[in-house]
Amino acid sequence: MHHGIARYLKKLTHAPLNNPSRILELGSGTGAWSVETATTYPEAEVVAADMSPLPETLTLPSNVKYKQMNFLDPFPFHPGTFDVVHMRFVMIHLPKPDSYIRRLASLLRPGGWLLLEDVNHTLLDAHKPIGPGVQALYRGYRQHMRKQDVDPGVGARLKKMLETSREFSEVNEIVVPCYMNPKSTKDPALQELGDILKFSIDGVYVGIMDKVGPAGGITPEILRGWRREVNDPERDLRIDMHLTWSRKL
Numbered sequence: 049m050h051h052g053i054a055r056y057l058k059k060l061t062h063a064p065l066n067n068p069s070r071i072l073e074l075g076s077g078t079g080a081w082s083v084e085t086a087t088t089y090p091e092a093e094v095v096a097a098d099m100s101p102l103p104e105t106l107t108l109p110s111n112v113k114y115k116q117m118n119f120l121d122p123f124p125f126h127p128g129t130f131d132v133v134h135m136r137f138v139m140i141h142l143p144k145p146d147s148y149i150r151r152l153a154s155l156l157r158p159g160g161w162l163l164l165e166d167v168n169h170t171l172l173d174a175h176k177p178i179g180p181g182v183q184a185l186y187r188g189y190r191q192h193m194r195k196q197d198v199d200p201g202v203g204a205r206l207k208k209m210l211e212t213s214r215e216f217s218e219v220n221e222i223v224v225p226c227y228m229n230p231k232s233t234k235d236p237a238l239q240e241l242g243d244i245l246k247f248s249i250d251g252v253y254v255g256i257m258d259k260v261g262p263a264g265g266i267t268p269e270i271l272r273g274w275r276r277e278v279n280d281p282e283r284d285l286r287i288d289m290h291l292t293w294s295r296k297l
């Protein structure tokens with residue numbers, strides 16, 4: 049996913065980072081963003097934080113430090129000490145995501161950048177009503193997400209959340225459409241990103257099905273119906289990715 053986004057953006061972020069000296073990635077996952085950022089800014093110290101360890105096979109540049117932590121606990125960092133805080137595809141996993149904006153802002157020095165990025169986990173169709181396969185899958189998926197108090201549509205709310213917090217002097221956003229049907233766009237980078245996202249969310253649904261079983265609301269039959277529709281060449285389905293960059297007051 050990281051390389052798909054980087055190939056589309058042709059850079060790490062649209063924010064003018066200049067020469068940051070302390071960078072924090074919350075939810076480092078595979079470590080791909082932290083490693084690329086540390087390589088781009090070799091003078092900076094990069095902290096990669098996550099509840100899961102980084103992959104053992106990853107070669108870490110010497111300016112990356114890993115910190116294991118749970119974001120539900122108080123942050124173990126001094127407030128106002130980071131030039132950049134990056135958090136991608138994590139808000140969608142956090143209960144009551146709105147409560148995090150102030151906490152994230154508190155980590156930044158004045159003028160520092162918060163790079164908050166997430167999907168609106170909702171398939172949109174430019175031309176047709178959503179079909180029964182997607183609807184059936186969403187019933188199960190949303191039921192699963194609601195039980196955990198998380199918001200699958202949080203990506204679409206990020207900009208508003210950031211603006212209403214009054215913690216930032218500017219809030220910027222681009223919306224990247226990730227198409228399920230490669231014919232929906234001529235841009236090869238967007239075609240690739242759509243393919244990656246489709247593969248990735250398919251894995252999420254398989255994971256829910258395996259973990260919580262039929263009671264979780266996603267059965268193999270429902271998943272097959274969803275796959276049929278997202279791969280239907282007559283449909284124009286997409287999921288929007290919201291990338292924001294905001295400057296701390």
Ligand SMILES: C[S@@+](CC[C@H](N)C(=O)[O-])C[C@H]1O[C@@H](n2cnc3c(N)ncnc32)[C@H](O)[C@@H]1O
Nearest residue numbers: 075076077098099100117118119120136137141
């Ligand atoms: C979907 S992955 C995104 C990884 C990476 N940011 C990326 O863009 O590829 C979400 C990551 O957030 C981490 N995560 C989710 N909830 C967390 C929590 N409460 N505390 C710490 N890490 C968490 C997961 O372990 C996982 O690595």
